[in-house]
Amino acid sequence: MAYVPHSDRDRAEMLAALGLESIEELFATIPASLGATATPVLPEPLSEMELLAEADRLAAENRCLDELVCFAGGGIYDRFIPAIVTSVISRPEFVTPYTPYQPEASQGTLQAMFEYQTMVCELTGMDVANASLYDGATALAEAVLMATGATGRHRALLSGALPPAARAATRTACEAGGVEVVDVPWDDETGRTDLDRLAEMLGGDVACVALGQPNGFGVIEEMSAAARLVHDAGALLIAMVEPISLGVLAPPGKCGADIVVGEGQPLGLPPGFGGPLLGLFACREEFLRQMPGRMVGRTVDAEGATAYCLTLQTREQHIRRGRATSNICTNESLCALAAAVYLAALGPQGLREVATLSVHKAHYLRDLLAEAGVAQRFNEPFLSEFVVRVDGPAEEAVADLCAQGYLVGPALGRDYPELEDCLLLAATERRTRAQIEGLAAAMGR
Amino acid sequence: MTEPTLFDISQPGKRCTRMPAADVPAPALVDVVPAEHLRAEPPALPEVTEPEIARHYARLAAQNFDVDRHFYPLGSCTMKYNPKVHEAIAAAAGWARLHPATPAEHVRGALRLIRDVEGWLAEILGMAAVSLQPPAGAAGEFTCLRIFRAWHDARGDTGRTRVIVPDTAHGTNPASVARCGWTVTVLESGPDGRVSTGTLAEALGDDVAAMMLTNPNTLGLFETNVLEIAAMVHDAGALMYCDGANLNALLGRARPGDMGFDAVQVNLHKTFATPHGGGGPGAGPVGVTAALEPFLPIPRVVERDGALAWDHDRPASIGKVQAWFGNFLVAVRAWAYIRANGADGLRRVTEDAVLAANYVRAALEGAFDLPYDGACMHECVLSAKTPTQETGVRAAEIAKALLDHDIHPPTMYFPLIVDEALMIEPTETESKRVLDRFIAVMLEIARAAREQPEALHDAPTRTPVRRVDEVTAARQPFLRWRPE
Incomplete structure (x- = not known):
């Protein structure tokens, strides 16, 4: 009943205008057997205040990108939104x-x-x-x-x-x-x-x-x-x-x-x-x-x-x-x-800056990881996302790093069995030098 | 009144958002990426400042009709009010800033929300299982048919190639059928605007894969024989698909699963009050029977060792119909809507929606034609046939005249079996005062059509632009800005 504007008087007047006694008459074309089982079992309705609290309670079981430092890629990136x-x-x-x-x-x-x-x-x-x-x-x-x-x-x-x-x-x-x-x-x-x-x-x-x-x-x-x-x-x-x-x-x-x-x-x-x-x-x-x-x-x-x-x-x-x-x-x-709106806000110059910053940050991460003994899997040029090989199953590395506050991946093993020890890393313009050095230290051997 | 494009006002060197200087080594790009892969010239995006962008879009916004300001009785589109709290919840970082590659143990709240919405929709629909993955209604429709195809194939029943679709069906129905490699058999409606079991019997055969039925149908009428129809289709070895576009007529009143449907698609942006966004994003979840559950898109949220997890290992699945888990933030809004309403609230939604449609129907059936007698469900289809014959004023002109009264027109010329159709869906969120004004305006337009029809040929006159020349647009496509 949260968002319907009719008063009981409105409803009564509308029914009267139709010459009806009850709303049920408008549903007469639905076979009675269907009506008997039609009430869904749902939780009790919430007021707006309760609803917001319930949404917050559920959201608290998530770790969003304000809590995890995101180096994950795979088509979805943590970019700045003006x-x-x-x-x-x-x-x-x-x-x-x-x-x-x-x-x-x-x-x-x-x-x-x-x-x-x-x-x-x-x-x-x-x-x-x-x-x-x-x-x-x-x-x-x-x-x-x-x-x-x-x-x-x-x-x-x-x-x-x-x-x-x-x-x-x-x-x-x-x-x-x-x-x-x-x-x-x-x-x-x-x-x-x-x-x-x-x-x-x-x-x-x-x-x-x-x-x-x-x-x-x-x-x-x-x-x-x-x-x-x-x-x-x-x-x-x-x-x-x-x-x-x-x-x-x-x-x-x-x-x-x-x-x-x-x-x-x-x-x-x-x-x-x-x-x-x-x-x-x-x-x-x-x-x-x-x-x-x-x-x-x-x-x-x-x-x-x-x-x-x-x-x-x-x-x-x-x-x-x-x-x-x-x-x-x-x-x-x-x-x-x-x-x-994003492209208008960035313009050609801003878009170039976002892309270039991402390239620099990703390459800095790649270089630090190489020094720390974590090898890039492929040897061709890349921009801001690349694959690295880790020790053991990459799924476990993703879980370990998540526990340390870094989101990386996706791990590639599910789609490429031959890359079971590989995962994606991406850096965007939002990543700071300290965050990059932190991840490299966490992943280093 | 014409608003220049951002390209028209662009000037070299202007800008809005700047990036900070690099805090890491920043070699020249050509030292990192071979020159052959780099672009020679920057893309010619607009070069504008923030005040100009803000003004531009504020002025464009003022040229739209929208649900907050306008009555929007667009039939089969369920343009109900979009609660503000939905937007507040969906914007929270705990939902909006979740990366889909986050391991399940760190996104339990999101998995719980998906599981809950799927479970509640299953309850509302009377289906065994629901998937939130299809990103729109047409995608949900295709998903259901694709599942049907997989089910027939899994049984080695590969000779079925036809799908029966009533002549009242939505246009996407036949387009989705074609995508499954099947062909459409159109079923003519009976004199009461409903499927005739006699006609259906003639159309059925052992080469029929499925029947697609919208219930209530696009005339706003409940298919009273639905149980018999489903039994006939099942006896022929075919499956029943329900286009759930009109679910707003059924909440708490009848469930597609109980009617004998094997799969149903619903539009969260219609029945569950999530915004239409000017044409998306919506969401088109599907519900299926237990027999069809193994075929649902992957991944599925499952309970494993007492916790929610993703299950990708479902060999019978049709695969993927969206990159991740569907339009999740739309599902967040639907979660809020179902949670705010509960079962009684949803039942009231349907009751008030049906009451409003009938109130409008009864008030207008004298001035316009009512092609099919009797009470309608959540929408009514009128015909402007008589006014057209008597005055030359067509449904489209009535629609344009409504714009001058700040009312969005109904759906026009649909369903195709009604001449000069006006399909009116008031929804439950319009007050009696608004409905009364709409009725008065429609009656006034009907009178104007008789008394001074030429005035209506010019409508609209009060909108940001006058009648738009759509024929020229199609003959000489001009689809992107170019410098003059």
Whole structure:
């Protein structure tokens, strides 16, 4: 009864207007047998004060990143969020509306998404971007489905060095519809996708090849070389990016990628225990009409003034139904707004500073660990995330370090049995010299 | 009125957030990363200051309709009030600043919350098990169908390729079916707006994998024969999926599990009052029967040695439908909603939602057409067919006229089987005063349609922009800012 505004008098007047004696009459179409078992067993309702106390009690059983020093990665990072981001995305005018189907009532959200799309194009070097998807993992799945639609081929090659969750989500989304998803091996020394093996695997049935940049081990891939191989085989290249890295890294559009996806959480979203996240999605113009998800276009109103609206909806399921490009009918609008505000707040210079600081801190950590006898697993260039080998199972190292106040990982053994003694480490701009030296001391042998 | 974009006001050298100087060795980037991998030019992001950003978004915000300021009776979207305490709880560091890779023993509160919400939703839905992983309603719908496919495959029953979907279904239903490699058989509704068991019998066969049913359906009508429908579908060896978009009509009144559904998807952003965010993030948990539980996405929260832990080792699972555990912070808000309401409160939610929809229906059925007689559930579908025939004023123009009264339009032209449909879902959180005003405005628009229809062709006139040219937008896609 917490949020319903009717008084008993209101209810009585509404029932009377309907000529009814009791509310029960409105439920007469539900068979009585269903009503008899319909009351759920739930805890007693709480007042707001009790609710806040209960939430605090539960949250106290968690150790958040205010309590643990975070060197964990794997797609979710502990990055600084400027106050302006939180302020903008807390406005009820952005928080509470629905999808902007009525453009005259939604210019705020629409223009913000138009600006977001432009920023994603600028970051990735692509021609067009959508207004976001659920997360990086499902964005990869959508990219694979789009590539199969665009090429009429049904085989997708995913680098084994892509984040495991993204590969898993792609399998779940694609295989039932008849797409064969195959992993491409990675090189044991470099941690890069094995391009020789990729060349052998490419054939006339391959729709697309997907590579991480940097990949799931933090290693920088040879994207341009891969693009030549992929395009020679008539397939499309999908790049899965970490967006902060694009402050310094060559954009995939300059390296031959046809579709770019990525996990947008580092752009102003809290880790949130893994959700909500932000699926970045951009592609070359020629694939515009195969692109999944919402898109905002600029147009004019009846008086010729600039206006914005959702566009190219004939791709979408409410019109094309079973032949739609995707079943997705929402985006992560508020998360995309956070990313747009974040990118505006940082600007090109700030984004470069965040990326560069992260690189320096991660490399300092790598150097200290090497001195302390903890070896980097792969020998190719990286930015701010890398894999180290520890003594014994990495899961145990993660648990030990957590007890000492450091969050590291994920441990890689569950997804890569051959890397059972390996874990990921990431450093962001938030990590201080003292914290880095502390972790190196804690991990040293 | 036009607000320039951030790109329009950008000037080289302006900035907002600065980073501190490096407190560790800071070699030149090219000494760490080979030059071939570095970008030659910085991305052309806007260069603006904090006051400019704040002003820009404040002005954009003022151009949106939103639930705090506007009645928003968008059918099937359940635009109810979003409690403020949800935002306070979800913003707390103990939830928002949890890293999903944290070992389970350090996030027991989060695992408990997931376990509790899954358990409470299972109670509300009458299902054996729930997964919070699907990040949206369409994702939940696909998850259910994907589980059905895995169940049929596991039994070696691979000849089933058709899914029966009523003509009143949501558009995502057929799109999700296609993703499972199946095809749709559309089922025509009976004269009462409900599934006819006779028509269903003709459509069923041993090649049918599933039936998808929204209950109440998109006409706002309860499928009274649901028990018989479920029995027929099960007898044919197929499974029953419930699109839970309309769960706001059922809380404490009827449970999909008791109706014979094998899987159901729910939208936390509808029934459980989490905000829609201008199109997301939402969340689309799924509930399934005990027979289907092994197929749910991984990982699952389980109890192990008296403590909550993650279970990744579930060989029958369909895999993953989101990178981690779903839209967790949305689930935190739903946790708060269920905890604040309890069973009696949720039942009252449904009662007041159904009462409001019927109150509006009864008041408007004289001025508009009511295509299907009788009481509705949480939403009513009216038709503007008669006004359209008599005056030329279409449903879309009625919708645009509402904007000039600071009311968000209902869902239009859906379901597809109703001409000039106006699908109105008032929800339980609008006061009688608001409903009375809406009724008065609708009656006034109906009168204006008869007396001066040309005035409605120009609506809206009071919104930040006039009627937007969507045709040009689609013909000449202009999807990113470029310098003039």
